[in-house]
Amino acid sequence: SQQGEEDPQALSIQEGENATMNCSYKTSINNLQWYRQNSGRGLVHLILIRSNEREKHSGRLRVTLDTSKKSSSLLITASRAADTASYFCATNQGAQKLVFGQGTRLTINP
Amino acid sequence: GAGVSQSPSNKVTEKGKDVELRCDPISGHTALYWYRQSLGQGLEFLIYFQGNSAPDKSGLPSDRFSAERTGGSVSTLTIQRTQQEDSAVYLCASSLLPGKGSEQYFGPGTRLTVT
Numbered sequence: 345s346q347q348g349e350e351d352p353q354a355l356s357i358q359e360g361e362n363a364t365m366n367c368s369y370k371t372s373i374n375n376l377q378w379y380r381q382n383s384g385r386g387l388v389h390l391i392l393i394r395s396n397e398r399e400k401h402s403g404r405l406r407v408t409l410d411t412s413k414k415s416s417s418l419l420i421t422a423s424r425a426a427d428t429a430s431y432f433c434a435t436n437q438g439a440q441k442l443v444f445g446q447g448t449r450l451t452i453n454p
Numbered sequence: 455g456a457g458v459s460q461s462p463s464n465k466v467t468e469k470g471k472d473v474e475l476r477c478d479p480i481s482g483h484t485a486l487y488w489y490r491q492s493l494g495q496g497l498e499f500l501i502y503f504q505g506n507s508a509p510d511k512s513g514l515p516s517d518r519f520s521a522e523r524t525g526g527s528v529s530t531l532t533i534q535r536t537q538q539e540d541s542a543v544y545l546c547a548s549s550l551l552p553g554k555g556s557e558q559y560f561g562p563g564t565r566l567t568v569t
Contacts, residue, residue, distance in 0.1 A: 387560040432496060441487065442558065444497040
């Protein structure tokens with residue numbers, strides 16, 4: 345079964361607005377990663393946050409992690425049309441594989 | 455340098471036929487992963503290779519699925535006697551280091567359609 349669950353499943357906003365996506369998981373993790381997928385093909389790694397970190401920034405991306413609530417959020421500020429994609433969180437629980445959520449489909453309207 | 459490559463990009467096969475999917479990881483990456491993504495779904499882990507260690511096959515859905523990695527580089531995922539439910543995008547990823555969720559670099563995937 346999927347470990348991470350993204351919320352919402354789909355999000356549609358206007359260009360320039362901020363987009364927030366959430367991810368919940370069930371077991372202890374070493375780290376949590378966010379990936380982007382365009383057109384249902386290869387995934388692109390966005391950011392990794394370790395279990396002892398609470399917040400991390402990369403450009404227009406801000407990720408938070410709350411291990412007490414087993415949740416993470418991804419914030420994309422000043423969204424652009426090119427941000428339209430599916431976003432997945434993935435957790436690593438000590439094994440080598442990543443466990444992915446179902447993803448959030450983000451649409452940025454011009 | 456070159457990223458992860460996969461071939462073919464698309465494969466249509468008849469039910470009952472065998473298929474082979476190929477993955478070329480990034481040179482020097484020691485870890486290689488196969489995932490499957492059904493339409494509109496998240497990624498499902500299939501198998502993981504690390505160096506000369508025995509692969510982690512815990513995600514393979516049935517004994518019709520097998521994979522090998524030759525010389526610590528190229529990997530082939532084989533599906534025997536394909537079924538319609540095998541239709542999905544098969545994604546390969548590699549990472550430089552095996553430990554604890556290092557960033558994985560994904561290939562473009564192979565879209566498999568079983569008719």
